[in-house]
Amino acid sequence: MEFLWDGLREAVKLWLSGDPEIIEITLRTLGISIVATTVSLLVGVPIGAALALKSFPGRRPVVALVNTGMGMPPVVVGLVVALILWRSGPLGALELIYTPSAMVLAQFLIAVPLVIGFSMASVQQINPRLLDQIVSLGASRPQFLWLIVREARLGLLAALMAGFGAVISEVGAALMVGGNIAGETRVLTTATALETSRGNFEVAIALGVVLLVLAYVVNLIFTGVQQQRRPA
Amino acid sequence: MERGGRVVLRLPAFAAPRGQVTAVIGPNGSGKSTLLAALQLLIKPRRGVLTLDGAPMRDDPLGTRRRTASVFQEALLLSMSVRRNVETALGLHKVPRGERRDRAMRWLQRLGVDGLADRHARELSGGEAQRVSLARAFALEPSLLLLDEPFSALDAPTRTTLIDDFAAIVRETGVTTVLVTHDREEALRLADHVALLIGGTLRQSGPPETVFSAPADPEVAAFVGVENVWPGALRGQAQGVATYAVPGGDVDVVIDGAAAPAALVCVRPEQITLDLPDHDGPPTSARNRLPGRVAAIEPAGALVRLRLALADEGVMVATLTRPSLEALELEVGSALVASFKASAAHAIPHQGASG
Numbered sequence: 001m002e003f004l005w006d007g008l009r010e011a012v013k014l015w016l017s018g019d020p021e022i023i024e025i026t027l028r029t030l031g032i033s034i035v036a037t038t039v040s041l042l043v044g045v046p047i048g049a050a051l052a053l054k055s056f057p058g059r060r061p062v063v064a065l066v067n068t069g070m071g072m073p074p075v076v077v078g079l080v081v082a083l084i085l086w087r088s089g090p091l092g093a094l095e096l097i098y099t100p101s102a103m104v105l106a107q108f109l110i111a112v113p114l115v116i117g118f119s120m121a122s123v124q125q126i127n128p129r130l131l132d133q134i135v136s137l138g139a140s141r142p143q144f145l146w147l148i149v150r151e152a153r154l155g156l157l158a159a160l161m162a163g164f165g166a167v168i169s170e171v172g173a174a175l176m177v178g179g180n181i182a183g184e185t186r187v188l189t190t191a192t193a194l195e196t197s198r199g200n201f202e203v204a205i206a207l208g209v210v211l212l213v214l215a216y217v218v219n220l221i222f223t224g225v226q227q228q229r230r231p232a
Numbered sequence: 233m234e235r236g237g238r239v240v241l242r243l244p245a246f247a248a249p250r251g252q253v254t255a256v257i258g259p260n261g262s263g264k265s266t267l268l269a270a271l272q273l274l275i276k277p278r279r280g281v282l283t284l285d286g287a288p289m290r291d292d293p294l295g296t297r298r299r300t301a302s303v304f305q306e307a308l309l310l311s312m313s314v315r316r317n318v319e320t321a322l323g324l325h326k327v328p329r330g331e332r333r334d335r336a337m338r339w340l341q342r343l344g345v346d347g348l349a350d351r352h353a354r355e356l357s358g359g360e361a362q363r364v365s366l367a368r369a370f371a372l373e374p375s376l377l378l379l380d381e382p383f384s385a386l387d388a389p390t391r392t393t394l395i396d397d398f399a400a401i402v403r404e405t406g407v408t409t410v411l412v413t414h415d416r417e418e419a420l421r422l423a424d425h426v427a428l429l430i431g432g433t434l435r436q437s438g439p440p441e442t443v444f445s446a447p448a449d450p451e452v453a454a455f456v457g458v459e460n461v462w463p464g465a466l467r468g469q470a471q472g473v474a475t476y477a478v479p480g481g482d483v484d485v486v487i488d489g490a491a492a493p494a495a496l497v498c499v500r501p502e503q504i505t506l507d508l509p510d511h512d513g514p515p516t517s518a519r520n521r522l523p524g525r526v527a528a529i530e531p532a533g534a535l536v537r538l539r540l541a542l543a544d545e546g547v548m549v550a551t552l553t554r555p556s557l558e559a560l561e562l563e564v565g566s567a568l569v570a571s572f573k574a575s576a577a578h579a580i581p582h583q584g585a586s587g
Contacts, residue, residue, distance in 0.1 A: 133308035136272050136378075137368075138298035138324045147320075151311055 003201055010202030011209055026210055029187040032100055033168040036107035040163050044112045045156060048119025049148060053131070066120070069113025074106075074166075078173030081106040085177065098179035103187070106173040111163035118162055122155020123148060157226040161219055168215055188214070241266045241432045243280070248376075248425070250285075253402055253409040255423035255440070257416065259455060263432040264412045268380050271410060272302050284376060298325050301369035305381040307361030309353035309368075314345065317353055318368045325372050339371035340364070342401060359390035366394075370401060377402075377409040383418060395421060416457060420444060428452055445500060446578040453498050453580070459549040460499040464579065466491050473519075473574055480546025484519045484574040492581030501537065503576035504550035507569050508560060518571035524548060526566045529557070538562070540570060 014022060051063060083089055085097040085105075096102045126148065134147050149156060171189035178185035180194060188211040195204035241263035248254040256264045269275045270282060273293050282289040289296040309317050318336035327335065340346040343363040348356060356364065362382060369377060383391045383398075399422055402409055413419055419426055420440050427437040436448040447453035453461050464476030464483065473484050474491035483497055509523065524540040527547075531537075536557050540548040548570055562568065 127308065129304055129306065130308045130310075132272070132274055133302065133304060134310075135274065136297055136300070136302035137321050137372075138294060138300075140294060140324075143324060147310065153311075 004205075007202040007205040011206030014203065014206040015210070022206065022210065024183070025186055025188055025191050025207070026214065028100070028185075029168065029189075029211070030214065032103050032107065032187060033164060036104045036167045037111055037160065037164045039104070040108050040111035040115045040167075041160060043108075044115030044159070044163070045119045045149065046145070048116040048159070049123045049145065049152075051116065052120045052123035053148075063120070066113050066116045070117045072110070072113065073172070074110050074170045075172035075176070077106055077109045078176035081109065081173065081177045097177060098181060098185060100178070100185055102177040103174050103185060106177045107167035107170060110170060110173060111167050114162045114166055115159045118159030119152070119156055122152040122158070125155065126151050154226055157222055161222050164218060164222075165215065168211070168218075241270075241429070243267070243434055246427065246434060246437075248408055248410045250408050251406045252424035253411060253422050254425045254427060255419035256410060256412045256427050256429060257414065257419045257455075258429035259414065261431075262429040264414075264429050265380060266432075267429070268378055268410065268412045271376075271378055272300070273297060299375040300378055301372040301374035301376075302378045303362075303365045303369050303380070303382045305385050307356075307358065307365040309356075309361055309364060311354060312352070313349070314340065314351050314353055314356070314364050315349040317364060318371050321368045321372060335371050336367075339367040342370070343367040343397065359386050359394060362386060363394065363397075366398060366401075370405065370407075373405075374407060377407045379409065379411045381413055381415075382411075384413070384415065398422070416444070416455075428455065430455065445576070447498060447580065449580060450496055450582075453496070457500065458498045458578075459501050460497075460504075462497045462546065463582070464495050464497040466493045466495070474579060476579065478546065479544045480524065480542025480548065481522045483522075483577060485577040485579045486575045487579060492579065494582055495579035496582045498578045498580060499548075499572055499576055501549045501551045502535075504548070504570050504572045506538070506550055506552055506556070506560065506562070507571065509567050509569055517573060519574045520577065521569050521571045522546075522548065523567070523569050526562055526564050526568065529562070529564060540568070542570075 051059065051066070081102060082097065084091050085094070085102050086092055087095075087097065096105070130151070131148070134144055139147060169189065171193055174180075174185075174187055175190050175193070178187070178190065180186050180190040186194075188207050192204050192207040192211065195201075195207060240261075246267070256267055258264045266275065270277050271289075273289060273296060276290070284296055284299065310320060312320070315333070315336050318340065319332040322332040322335060323329075337346055337349065340349055343366055345360055345363045345367060348360060348364070353361065353364065362385075366382070383395055386394065395418065402422070411418075411422060423440050425437065426440045426443045428435050428443055430451050435452050436443050443452070444456045445458075447456055447458055450461055462478035462480070462483075464478040467475045467477050467482060469475065469487065469491045472486060472488075474487045476483050476485060476495060476497050478497050485497055505518065522542055524542040524546075526538055527541040528539040529536060530539070532551060534553075535551045536554055538550050538552065540550060542548055550570055560566075560568070
């Protein structure tokens with residue numbers, strides 16, 4: 001137990017000293033996660049809405065694929081992205097392996113099934129008669145989609161939280177395609193894993209707590225938006 | 233028109249007169265909601281053309297939808313404040329931003345829900361929400377107002393007051409309206425014109441008084457509440473009045489043109505007056521007087537429905553008020569005389585009838 005307390009004490013010291021490396025890793029983590037989540041929302045929400053609203057041949061296997069993707073092990077995603085971006089791989093010429101872009105790509109692939117799944121579920125919950133009413137009100141296609149997204153916003157915020165939660169806490173894929181290079185691709189999760197393996201528990205604890213606090217604060221903000229009091 | 237691969241509505245022609253309320257009535261499954269869905273461009277007719285002011289509606293679906301407004305059975309409001317619900321609809325119809333608020337408030341006020349303008353739409357009662365839906369529809373100032381049973385989900389008092397308000401507004405705006413309803417009272421109260429659908433075909437259309445008192449066929453008669461439909465054989469005719477022999481006696485019927493040799497004679501229960509046989513009150517203008525006995529007395533809302541056994545196994549249904557029932561001291565088995573005017577009876581030419 002002793003080393004746990006020592007670790008915590010050390011962690012507090014690290015935060016108070018404003019260790020530049022921790023700040024840098026934290027900002028990078030936030031940056032990569034935000035970009036990956038944003039892209040997954042831009043791609044995933046329209047796909048989820050389309051899957052909820054349209055019926056087409058082959059819809060069922062696609063939905064099953066999305067549901068599988070929601071539970072996909074990040075390590076597998078990491079492996080696939082690494083193989084694709086490997087110097088001799090199909091997209092090797094882009095030289096993206098071990099860059100933040102590669103990490104964004106992997107995290108996007110992890111988040112997008114979650115976003116599609118949650119979006120689909122929340123759009124499906126809208127009363128189908130309301131969809132008819134919106135059409136009859138004279139909404140154009142983009143206006144229709146905007147009003148649908150607005151109606152489904154609580155569920156879509158859940159999609160956002162699920163996506164962001166998945167990418168910020170993910171370590172396997174980040175390590176495999178990012179390489180945990182100091183000053184370039186090291187993020188909170190990979191740094192925590194590294195410090196733990198080195199026995200630097202106080203640094204690992206400090207990083208772990210930062211990760212937790214970060215995830216909490218971001219979700220607190222999302223939750224605040226989601227649970228906003230309705231106009232009185 | 234098809235739904236689920238099944239033809240549910242065949243209409244050779246249907247027109248809603250401009251500036252009038254057309255009630256589309258009929259029993260469940262008659263195709264009336266399908267007709268409305270087609271006018272809302274929510275489903276596509278397999279054949280035929282829909283026009284609005286002469287222009288095919290489907291040529292420019294978005295433009296057409298922006299000239300119409302729909303209200304459904306349940307109030308379908310967006311998850312936002314009442315006022316923004318109306319403003320958003322006005323926005324979709326390209327009403328300039330600066331006008332939206334005033335126009336929204338004006339119509340909310342007209343429907344008596346301006347006090348709820350800042351409330352969230354999900355916090356309203358059914359009646360309040362439907363008032364907001366109607367305010368939204370009227371605020372759009374449509375060329376065509378399409379209503380799908382908008383009052384049927386409301387409780388009776390809420391419904392009555394809302395129908396009154398709606399009737400006043402619709403008269404005042406003169407908006408061309410198609411109202412789908414299965415409620416005869418609603419059609420009588422609101423419509424200038426009634427189109428009656430049964431089994432996916434248009435059976436009769438015309439002014440409500442005509443459809444309700446002079447049904448075109450027995451099924452229409454049954455739907456519009458004409459409970460007395462007797463097979464009759466023509467005995468003679470003179471000066472626009474035909475005499476038919478029906479089970480229970482001879483009946484005079486006002487006719488238009490030549491009388492059919494065989495007909496179904498129809499009389500609405502509320503057109504029949506009941507008296508005791510020895511009654512010697514003021515003479516009435518009723519030409520038809522049929523003696524009978526009370527076979528059953530059933531409550532029917534505010535009224536009482538009486539089944540009468542006439543001569544020759546004839547049966548008649550009549551309604552009367554509870555005070556009248558008590559004044560006449562009627563009970564099962566009482567003898568009485570049922571009378572009605574020749575103008576209250578209607579003859580449907582009918583091949584199968586024989587007297």
